[in-house]
Amino acid sequence: MTTLKVPIGPEDHIQGDDQAGCTLVEYGDYECPHCGRAHAIVKRVQKHFAKRLRFVFRNFPLNQIHPDAEMAAESAEFAGAHGKFWEMHDLLFENQDRLGAALLQELAKKLNLPFADLQKALEQGTYRDRVRADFSGGVRSGVNGTPTFFINGQRHDGPFEYADLVEVIEQALATSHT
Amino acid sequence: MPSILPAGTSAPEFRLPVTHDQKLSLSELRGNPVILAFYPADWSPVCGDQMALYNEILPEFQKYGAELLGISVDGVWCHEAFAKDRNLHFPLLADFEPKGEIARAYGAYRKDDGISERALFVIDRNGIIAWSYCSPIGVNPGADGILQALDELPK
Numbered sequence: 001m002t003t004l005k006v007p008i009g010p011e012d013h014i015q016g017d018d019q020a021g022c023t024l025v026e027y028g029d030y031e032c033p034h035c036g037r038a039h040a041i042v043k044r045v046q047k048h049f050a051k052r053l054r055f056v057f058r059n060f061p062l063n064q065i066h067p068d069a070e071m072a073a074e075s076a077e078f079a080g081a082h083g084k085f086w087e088m089h090d091l092l093f094e095n096q097d098r099l100g101a102a103l104l105q106e107l108a109k110k111l112n113l114p115f116a117d118l119q120k121a122l123e124q125g126t127y128r129d130r131v132r133a134d135f136s137g138g139v140r141s142g143v144n145g146t147p148t149f150f151i152n153g154q155r156h157d158g159p160f161e162y163a164d165l166v167e168v169i170e171q172a173l174a175t176s177h178t
Numbered sequence: 179m180p181s182i183l184p185a186g187t188s189a190p191e192f193r194l195p196v197t198h199d200q201k202l203s204l205s206e207l208r209g210n211p212v213i214l215a216f217y218p219a220d221w222s223p224v225c226g227d228q229m230a231l232y233n234e235i236l237p238e239f240q241k242y243g244a245e246l247l248g249i250s251v252d253g254v255w256c257h258e259a260f261a262k263d264r265n266l267h268f269p270l271l272a273d274f275e276p277k278g279e280i281a282r283a284y285g286a287y288r289k290d291d292g293i294s295e296r297a298l299f300v301i302d303r304n305g306i307i308a309w310s311y312c313s314p315i316g317v318n319p320g321a322d323g324i325l326q327a328l329d330e331l332p333k
Contacts, residue, residue: 063234065265144319144321
């Protein structure tokens with residue numbers, strides 16, 4: 001069984017209750033179409049489980065096939081440093097077919113983030129190490145593509161349609177109560 | 179599933195084409211750890227497939243001085259087109275003629291399908307298999323096992 005090697009910590013982007021019975025971790029890439037599809041599914045899953053589920057997103061940009069993925073990941077981290085990670089995260093996935101400098105400018109404006117600072121952070125690679133750290137941890141944990149999900153620390157190898165995720169999370173919740 | 183060569187076995191030598199005018203043999207890489215990744219075929223239709231993933235992880239492998247070699251029964255022109263399309267930065271070996279000969283030598287050939295398994299071998303500096311793993315054909319094994327095996331090689 002492949003397990004998550006990097007525990008959830010204060011550095012993570014977390015949605016939901018620390019006391020939730022189940023934690024869903026996603027390693028994803030903003031340019032990956034499968035992740036784009038999973039984004040909407042995860043939203044529904046979060047809504048369904050509400051307080052019983054905690055969600056964590058970590059970066060796994062496949063830069064060799066997705067040339068804008070790194071820039072997107074670093075932009076989300078930049079937004080995170082300004083307390084707006086999830087807002088940027090959602091907007092990047094919702095607009096993933098338009099990733100690029102023009103979109104980033106538009107999103108920065110929308111979120112009231114200083115675009116000049118974002119540009120500077122991207123040029124200087126301010127958040128590159130952060131993204132690399134997510135990636136390396138993912139590799140060590142057996143992330144084998146994007147998206148890769150971990151449910152209470154176990155890699156989820158099956159399909160990730162809404163019904164599939166609901167089923168495995170229900171199982172994890174049932175186990176965590178015993 | 180055939181049984182692949184286990185740890186402790188001497189890695190069978192090969193000399194295979196890596197491009198239409200270049201060949202590579204295992205013994206040329208003696209002195210460095212070698213990751214030999216058998217996979218069923220070029221052009222698998224998923225994002226972040228096994229070879230694309232290893233391409234991303236290449237810098238991590240290089241920290242160990244390890245050489246990564248992909249190997250399948252596809253021919254050199256197919257490999258060249260695939261590597262170019264996916265921007266791969268490591269060699270793909272063509273186990274093409276006699277077909278699957280090297281996969282057979284490593285116990286990683288699927289005779290009924292005419293392709294190799296998704297089998298991974300970490301070969302130490304002296305040409306001995308330090309770790310091997312055969313993944314179910316539909317499951318991308320990731321790289322955690324490879325990195326752990328590289329960690330455990332004598333320094």
